[in-house]
Amino acid sequence: MESVDLAIIGAGVVGLAVARALAQAGRETFVLEQHQQVGFETSSRNSEVVHAGIYYPTGSLKAQLCVRGKALLYDYCQQQQIPHSRCGKLIVACETDEQPQLVEIEQRARANGVHDLEWLDAGALREREPELRACQALWSPSTGIVDSHALMQSCQFDAERQGAMLLLDTRVVSLKRRAEGFVVGAVTAGEEYEFACSQLVNCGGLHAQALAATFEGYDPGLIPPLHYCKGHYFSLSGARPFSHLIYPVPERNTTGLGVHATLALDGQVRFGPDTLYIDAIDYTVPPELADRYYRTIRRYYPGLADGSLQADYAGIRPKLQGPGEPFADFCLQGPADHGVPGLVQLFGIESPGLTASLAIAERVAQLLKQHH
Structure with missing residues (x-):
């Protein structure tokens, strides 16, 4: 069975930012995306606003990662000449x-x-x-706007330049644990196969919960609604x-x-x-x-x-919250939360996910490093 170091499921802005961060850290990175283009869902259907970090409850991940992500994002946009504007x-x-x-x-x-x-x-x-x-x-x-497609292309380019592989039109159908890491069952362009990886990041967006639920032996009580x-x-x-x-x-x-x-x-x-x-x-x-x-x-x-x-x-x-329910934060589950070494699951990554994407990637890299 073919084996890779690290697999990332989902090539929205967060999945691509994570791929970039880990590929730049020297990790052999595989990104699986079910659509025929990156960022097809949430990442390309939003306001493209760079949020300042004003509204979220103090101390929440949304507040922390938005403020940190905004600084990282503006720097990155300037370095890479990604179209953006601090219009306020x-x-x-x-x-x-x-x-x-x-x-x-x-x-x-x-x-x-x-x-x-x-x-x-x-x-x-x-x-x-x-x-x-x-x-x-x-x-x-400090509020602004950014070309989310150019941002995703840039993250993809950076990741691929460091050796990351992106597989489009690829659906993940099964996830299993094994002694050293995981076995991922996938279908690319109608062809079914399995491969092994030592670490796994679920950036599935609207499908993150469904992916987590296919995970053999993962505690369903840890998957937020x-x-x-x-x-x-x-x-x-x-x-x-x-x-x-x-x-x-x-x-x-x-x-x-x-x-x-x-x-x-x-x-x-x-x-x-x-x-x-x-x-x-x-x-x-x-x-x-x-x-x-x-x-x-x-x-x-x-x-x-x-x-x-x-x-x-x-x-x-x-x-992650239903109608009339109180604020729900981003949910970043690392090994300390679920006890599975080498696994990070991201749930509820909505606004300010685009602004926070580079900071989320930083946090995911830290969570994986703790157990590498």
């Missing part, structure tokens, strides 16, 4: 009763190590964004109203941050994502959702013209 973000209170939420957000940001937020009053906001209706805002200069949480995006036709990202304060009692205005690197404005829990993977954008989007967006952008929104795309977050 305005977190806005549309009504005065939302202002206390801004205070809470600023305090949490500071506790998370984000010290560059600035307060703007209505006058300063009008100067910056004349189309915006808001009474107060926090300005986050998965909830598909869909977010829809609408794009704006006509002149671009904003030059920064605009985030209204998070609506109370929703799992997302509300429908915000994001920018693509080409200047296109998109609105989204909302949050909708669903039972099966489905990327359609129902046009009738637009009515709700017009209503929500006009709270902060009253000039939004009728007929200017077009259904664009949707993404699905692999959430």
Whole structure:
């Protein structure tokens, strides 16, 4: 049976970042991806925002890895000339009763190590964004946008240059432990085979739980429940109203941050994502959702013209919390958590996964090193 040092399942942005980190550390790395291209699911269906690390509970992995990942990501983008922009973000209170939420957000940001937020009053906001209706805002200069496809290509290139192998159109069908490592059963382009590896990283995204469940002898109690949480995006036709990202304060009692205005690197404005829990993977954008989007967006952008929104795309977050449940953090399970040497499982890698990807890779490398 063919044997490799390390296998990574999933070639989204996190799987590719992990492959890059481990290949650069001299590990013989194999990456298995079920689709015919990298980053086909969650990694290519998001806002492409580089998050500052403001909203997540202090001390959570999401907060720590976002702040660390942001610094690593901006450095990497500059070195590799990956298209990105530190366009900044305005977190806005549309009504005065939302202002206390801004205070809470600023305090949490500071506790998370984000010290560059600035307060703007209505006058300063009008100067910056004349189309915006808001009474107060926090300005986050370190929030930005990145070309996620160029980022993934760069990680893939770095990994392959160090000898990593990427197998596309490859589905993992079985996972078994053996005395020294693991046996992976896979199907590539219809052909079934098995190979051995000494270490294994599950970066399966929306499929991470299903992969973990095929693992012979893995304690099912360690696999957190998965909830598909869909977010829809609408794009704006006509002149671009904003030059920064605009985030209204998070609506109370929703799992997302509300429908915000994001920018693509080409200047296109998109609105989204909302949050909708669903039972099966489905990327359609129902046009009738637009009515709700017009209503929500006009709270902060009253000039939004009728007929200017077009259904664009949707993404699905692999959430670990269900509707109405409290915050769930990233789940990075290493040998200390499950007792299986050489195995790391990643569950619930949703936002800020793109921003945190290089920091997650760093953490995975540490978890594997402890037991190498």
